[in-house]
Amino acid sequence: MKRLQHFFSYALFALLALTALQTQAADSRLDTIIERGYILVGTTGDFKPFTYLNPETGKYEGYDIDAAMKLGEDLGVEVRFVATTWKELVDGITSDKYDIAMGGITRNLTRQKKVNLSLPYIKTGxxxxxxxxxxxxxxxxxxxxxxxxxxxxxxxxxxxxxxxxxxxxxxxxxxxxxxxxxxxxxxxxxxxxxxxxxxxxxxxxxxxxxxxVDPTNTYTKDDFGYMMPRDDFAFDNWVDLWVFKMQDKGEFAKLEAKWITQ
The missing domain is CATH 3.40.190.10 (Periplasmic binding protein-like II)
Known part of the structure; x- marks a missing residue:
């Protein structure tokens, strides 16, 4: 009888876990973005050369703006930029104002408590x-x-x-x-x-x-990543793989040549 109870307990646990995974997959932001046909990208527009809102054209430009356009292309969706500030950056993610934040965002443990940060794409300090x-x-x-x-x-x-x-x-x-x-x-x-x-x-x-002042010997050793909602494994994993492939194919190197080393 005890073995039977253990069996049913294990089966129930497995069923609940499978249901949770299926629900999470169905509710992934990745599916939502693809279904609606556009991705909302939060960006501050005040951090050259990564993100800059050009007052003459009224459009965003920079390293991470180009990266965002490539992200949208690879997702097969339109990119719509949403203005934010550094102070409101994390809250914009947690309150659903945008799907992802891009624009020279430092990866750190404090931010990672509330949001997810992608694989790094550039070293800084x-x-x-x-x-x-x-x-x-x-x-x-x-x-x-x-x-x-x-x-x-x-x-x-x-x-x-x-x-x-x-x-x-x-x-x-x-x-x-x-x-x-x-x-x-x-x-x-x-x-x-x-x-x-x-x-x-x-x-x-x-x-x-x-x-x-001595920019090759920085006071900190940091890197930049892209900010997304926490615990959305499907979306986070897709972005991580996208970052890896951008590195592997030399796409980030092209952006660096265009916006930083030119």
Whole structure:
């Protein structure tokens, strides 16, 4: 009798597990996206060269904008971009405002608690952006973290978290728009911006008044990925395989050549 009870208990458990898996598969966002014919991509539009809302054209452009278009092509659906901010990035996923977020998003354990982050597609790290005139003044983190030094940050992202964790003496100034910070440095309204080394390099390239401090030796070792809802295994696994194939076929290398190393 006990063996029979164990058998029925196991059978019931297996049936419930199978039902849960079938329900999850049926409810996957992957199927929803394909059925409706478009994917909603959240992006901040303020982080060159990955995502930028061009005020002249009113359209998004950049490394991850091109990647999003390729993602939509490979899914066989239209891409529709949804404006968001760094502060609202995770909430946009958890509240169903968009299916995926793309645009230079750092993979970290804090975000992974609430959402899923794809396989990485590029390595990066935090680096200071300063005025060229100050390159002999700011050579290290200790040089920067001094009374009287003004550090500009955009709220809600990993740049702000890095500053909060590492800056104890310098003044922290909040700037609502990330793209406005290089201009604040040039205008001498702030002295330093901590950002990912790619953005620091690009900003210095486009503004000869600015200087990226030792961008090959970053203060952190990070990577970027794409943000999706947590626990949707079908959609998450599809995106992970897509990222792997983009790497394997050299598609990300082409985007890097177009947007970063040109």
């Amino acid at each position: 935090k680096s200071p952006l300063i005025r060229l005139a100050d390159k002999d003044r700011f050579k290290s983190l200790a040089d920067i973290d001094q009374p009287g030094v003004r550090i500009a940050v955009n709220p809600g992202g990993t740049n702000e978290k890095f500053v909060q964790a590492n800056i104890k003496q310098a003044q922290i100034i909040t700037v609502p728009k990330n793209l406005d910070i290089p201009g604040e440095l040039i205008a001498n309204h702030a002295d330093v911006m901590f950002t990912d080394n790619v953005e620091a390099i690009i900003s210095a390239r486009h503004h000869p008044e600015l200087y990226a």
